[in-house]
Amino acid sequence: MGAAGGRARGRAGSGRAGRAGAAMPMYKVRPFHRVGGEVLAEQLPSCMYRLPNLHRRPATAASPPPQEEADPSLQALESRQEEVLKRLYELKSAVDGLSKMIQTPDADFDVTNIIQSDECSPLTTNGADLDLMLGKDYGALKDIVINANPSLPPLSLLVLHSLLCERYKILSAVHTHSSVKSVPENLLKCFGEQTKKQPRHEYQLGFTLIWKDVPKPQMKFSIQTMCPIEGEGNIARFLFSLFGQKYNAVTSTLIDSWVDTAIFQLKEGSSKEKGAVLRSMNAALGKTSWLVGNELTVADIVAWCALQQTGSANAAPANVQKWMKSCENLAPFSSVMKLLK
Numbered sequence: 001m002g003a004a005g006g007r008a009r010g011r012a013g014s015g016r017a018g019r020a021g022a023a024m025p026m027y028k029v030r031p032f033h034r035v036g037g038e039v040l041a042e043q044l045p046s047c048m049y050r051l052p053n054l055h056r057r058p059a060t061a062a063s064p065p066p067q068e069e070a071d072p073s074l075q076a077l078e079s080r081q082e083e084v085l086k087r088l089y090e091l092k093s094a095v096d097g098l099s100k101m102i103q104t105p106d107a108d109f110d111v112t113n114i115i116q117s118d119e120c121s122p123l124t125t126n127g128a129d130l131d132l133m134l135g136k137d138y139g140a141l142k143d144i145v146i147n148a149n150p151s152l153p154p155l156s157l158l159v160l161h162s163l164l165c166e167r168y169k170i171l172s173a174v175h176t177h178s179s180v181k182s183v184p185e186n187l188l189k190c191f192g193e194q195t196k197k198q199p200r201h202e203y204q205l206g207f208t209l210i211w212k213d214v215p216k217p218q219m220k221f222s223i224q225t226m227c228p229i230e231g232e233g234n235i236a237r238f239l240f241s242l243f244g245q246k247y248n249a250v251t252s253t254l255i256d257s258w259v260d261t262a263i264f265q266l267k268e269g270s271s272k273e274k275g276a277v278l279r280s281m282n283a284a285l286g287k288t289s290w291l292v293g294n295e296l297t298v299a300d301i302v303a304w305c306a307l308q309q310t311g312s313a314n315a316a317p318a319n320v321q322k323w324m325k326s327c328e329n330l331a332p333f334s335s336v337m338k339l340l341k
Contacts, residue, residue: 145221146209148218159304262306
């Protein structure tokens, strides 16, 4: 028992001695500033960097304060900024000048002068290049084929057909599709009697009207390569383009606007919409002889036919009544009026 206890105490004592001898700091840093065995306190800076104090000595006339030389890159940047500001000022002046010329839609901006500046020659003396419009096909007559429903005949297309006959040599024909049971006699003879038959190659244009059960008029002039043009207004625009009339952007936009107004509001709209269109027409016709300027356009043709088909002609205002008489004095309109009786 005594021997065992002695051995245990011996092992414990040797362990403590070993651990005490192994204890040492992880690292040790020696002082770099030592004078006479003492470590001097290191002088720390009071600011990040130093600048010369210009206010320490009062400036005199004999010794002006020192001036630093301007950086060339800074001078270039300032010159560029001045140039940009100068250009911006010039652009602002140009925009201000344009704003005085262009009015807002709510202002009293009269485009009559712009419209009247269009130089339009009479329809019967001008024409388009049919090869360019309809495509060039050697040895074949250019045919325009229109499908229309006899329950609602497209009167504007009949007026345009009569006008085209005054400009081109047209081979006209009227047929009836099997989808239609009966067609009134006046519609079968809407192109008149074709008494003078000439060889096909002597005509410039073929115009074929087929009375067919279709929801809206359809037109094709290239059976193989062209999708049909649908809608009376769209077909009327195309046929009128064969006269070769040229308009500026303002006039073309007004013509398209009147065509759409006649088709979708005057012809298919409610009574309130029709009344609003008649008032707009009356105001426009108080300034010019026709709806757009002083020459007949497709807008007049489509609007006149829409008034005839809807029965709104009798309730039209004074200027519209006068305009309608001007239309009816032209032979193509008077011939179509016979179909309405």
